[in-house]
Amino acid sequence: MEAAALPTSEEVIVCRVTRWYFRRMGILAGMLFLMGMYFLYDGKYGYPAANKVAEEKEWFEQVLLKSYDEAKAAGAEEAWAAGAAAKGWPTGKNGEPPRWISHAAAKGWPEKPHKYTDREIAEQFWWGGGTLCAALAVAVVLLLNRKKTLRAETEHWTTPEGVTVRYADVFRVDKRPWDQKGLAYAWHKDAAGREKRAVIDDLKYQGAARVLDRILAGFKGELIEKIPDPPDDAETTPPQA
The missing domain is CATH 2.30.29 (PH-domain like)
Incomplete structure (x- = not known):
C-alpha cells in the first residue's frame, strides 16, 4: 500500500x-434525574398512599358493609346510621346502604384502587437509585467532555x-x-x-x-x-x- x-x-x-452535544446530554441528564425522583416519590409517598386507599376499600367492604348488613337484618338501620355518623363513617343517603363508589368519589379516590406489594414498593427505590446513578454518570461524561x-x-x-x-x-x-x-x-x-x-x-x-x-x-x-x-x-x- x-x-x-x-x-x-x-x-x-x-x-x-458543540453546543448541540451539551444540550442533548444536559436534557438526557435532566430527564434521568426527574425519572429517578419520580420513582423515589412513588416508593416513599405514592405507593403507600395508594395502599391506604386499597386498605380503606377492604375495610369498607369487610367491616362497614358487614356491620350495615347485620343492622339491617336486625331492623336497626336507624341506630346503625346514628352510630356510624358519630364515628365519621359513610352512612349512605335516602335510606340506601353506603356505597364505595360514592365514598371514593367524595374523597377523590379511584373506584378500584391497586394494592402494591412490598416488593413493588422496594423496586421503586431500586429503579430510582439506578436512574439517578445514570443521571450522575451522564453529568460526569458531560463535564469530562468540556475541554x-x-x-x-x-x-x-x-x-x-x-x-x-x-x-x-x-x-x-x-x-x-x-x-x-x-x-x-x-x-x-x-x-x-x-x-x-x-x-x-x-x-x-x-x-x-x-x-x-x-x-x-x-x-x-x-x-x-x-x-x-x-x-x-x-x-x-x-x-x-
Whole structure:
C-alpha cells in the first residue's frame, strides 16, 4: 500500500464540542434525574398512599358493609346510621346502604384502587437509585467532555482521547454513516503495528468535517463510501406510447 500524501496546509484545526452535544446530554441528564425522583416519590409517598386507599376499600367492604348488613337484618338501620355518623363513617343517603363508589368519589379516590406489594414498593427505590446513578454518570461524561478537542495539524491529527495519528498511518476510512449521522471511522496502525480505529464525529465536534477533509487529502488507502440508492423505475423508464 502506498503512503498517503501529507496535506500541505499548515493551519491547525481545533474542533471543540458543540453546543448541540451539551444540550442533548444536559436534557438526557435532566430527564434521568426527574425519572429517578419520580420513582423515589412513588416508593416513599405514592405507593403507600395508594395502599391506604386499597386498605380503606377492604375495610369498607369487610367491616362497614358487614356491620350495615347485620343492622339491617336486625331492623336497626336507624341506630346503625346514628352510630356510624358519630364515628365519621359513610352512612349512605335516602335510606340506601353506603356505597364505595360514592365514598371514593367524595374523597377523590379511584373506584378500584391497586394494592402494591412490598416488593413493588422496594423496586421503586431500586429503579430510582439506578436512574439517578445514570443521571450522575451522564453529568460526569458531560463535564469530562468540556475541554476535549479534535485537532488536525500538518502531519498528524489528535483524537479527543489524546491519541496522535499520522496521516500516513491511515489505511482505511469508512464514510458510510457520514451523511446520516455525521460519523466517519479511520483505521490506522500504532507504533506496535496494531490496527486501531478512530472516530470523527461531526455532530459532537464543531468543524470535524475539515479534519476529515485533511485526512482524505492525498489519501491512497481504502475509502468506503455509501453506495447511492438506484433511481426508481418510474424515474428511469420513459413512458410508453
